[in-house]
Amino acid sequence: MGESKIIRKCVSCNLKKSRADFIKITINKKTKEYKVNPTSDFVGRSVYVCKDISCINALFKKEKIYKILKIKPDETLKEKIKTVLEN
Numbered sequence: 694m695g696e697s698k699i700i701r702k703c704v705s706c707n708l709k710k711s712r713a714d715f716i717k718i719t720i721n722k723k724t725k726e727y728k729v730n731p732t733s734d735f736v737g738r739s740v741y742v743c744k745d746i747s748c749i750n751a752l753f754k755k756e757k758i759y760k761i762l763k764i765k766p767d768e769t770l771k772e773k774i775k776t777v778l779e780n
């Protein structure tokens with residue numbers, strides 16, 4: 694079974710789509726290190742957001758994403774997500 698068949702939900706708009714339609718953010722609970730669209734060897738809790746700038750912007754309103762990931766506000770996170778979106 695390919696990864697594209699896996700259904701995920703956007704943490705911003707709650708829409709359900711296949712994994713391939715999302716940007717994945719994974720956080721290692723212990724180290725608080727996170728990665729955007731990590732390789733499969735990076736293990737942790739993952740959230741998914743649509744490849745859509747409005748969904749991404751909504752995630753950063755009231756620092757929602759930091760509360761979800763349980764990390765301190767980190768301005769580089771949005772840049773990392775946007776870089777993935779643009780590529």
Ligand SMILES: [Zn+2]
Binds near residue numbers: 704
């Ligand atoms: Zn969305």
